[in-house]
Amino acid sequence: MTRDLTLNQVLATDDELQMTEACLLDTFRRIFRPTKHELGKFPGRSRTGIGPKMMAKMIRFYADSIEKYDRAELVGLDDWLVEPSFISPFWLAVHLDRAFENGYQSAMAYVRELKKLDQIPDEIDTPEEAAVYLVDLMDDESFYYRNAPIDQYKKEDELIDFDEYDKLPIQLSHRRSS
Numbered sequence: 109m110t111r112d113l114t115l116n117q118v119l120a121t122d123d124e125l126q127m128t129e130a131c132l133l134d135t136f137r138r139i140f141r142p143t144k145h146e147l148g149k150f151p152g153r154s155r156t157g158i159g160p161k162m163m164a165k166m167i168r169f170y171a172d173s174i175e176k177y178d179r180a181e182l183v184g185l186d187d188w189l190v191e192p193s194f195i196s197p198f199w200l201a202v203h204l205d206r207a208f209e210n211g212y213q214s215a216m217a218y219v220r221e222l223k224k225l226d227q228i229p230d231e232i233d234t235p236e237e238a239a240v241y242l243v244d245l246m247d248d249e250s251f252y253y254r255n256a257p258i259d260q261y262k263k264e265d266e267l268i269d270f271d272e273y274d275k276l277p278i279q280l281s282h283r284r285s286s
Contacts, residue, residue, distance in 0.1 A: 112146045112162060113169070134183075138173045140166045141183040158185070164199040167225065168207055168218050175217035197245035200227055204238055 113134075118127040127135075134141055142158050158166075166182055173180035200222065207218040215235035222228045222238065232238050 111143055113140060113142060113166070116143075138177060138180045139183050140169050140173070140180065142166070142185075147184075160195040161199050161202075164195050164203045167195075167221055167227075168203040171217040171221035172207070172210060172214050174221070175213055195227060197242045201239070201242040201246065204235060204242065208235065 116131070118125070118131050120126075130141070130143075133139075142162060146158060146162060163185070166185075170180045170182050204215060204218055207215040212235065219228070219232065219235050219238045223230055223232065228238055228241055232241055
């Protein structure tokens with residue numbers, strides 16, 4: 109399987125559930141570990157070879173597990189992967205947005221973890237403050253937070269597809285000036 113984390117190495121069908129042994133054990137133990145496939149994506153960057161996008165994702169999953177189950181573990185990572193300059197504000201913002209999708213408490217847990225790892229300043233107390241801070245760091249990049257449930261996005265997509273004005277006849281006209 110070519111998944112990013114061992115706990116994602118699962119395949120479910122209507123009548124069967126398949127998973128790797130690492131998936132079963134890491135899910136039970138709440139261990140977040142990159143797969144060998146993921147480790148090979150960034151050879152030479154570090155002993156573990158994962159990138160900032162994956163690190164931001166693992167921190168989010170870790171924080172969410174701590175919030176829900178009071179336990180979790182990040183395994184197989186170099187310490188320098190959580191140095192303040194390694195993970196770009198963009199990836200932190202993406203995963204803050206995804207944490208918001210799981211609810212305010214998940215976003216708050218992610219912010220607490222980012223503070224512990226020195227990814228954001230200690231003065232930041234809320235996910236909203238973290239969002240403002242990260243967007244300010246990105247300067248010219250366009251990133252918008254929308255704390256809305258997934259169903260809201262689906263409804264908006266449906267409304268975009270149903271544009272009643274497209275069904276009106278096109279009429280071109282011009283008038284001579286007098």
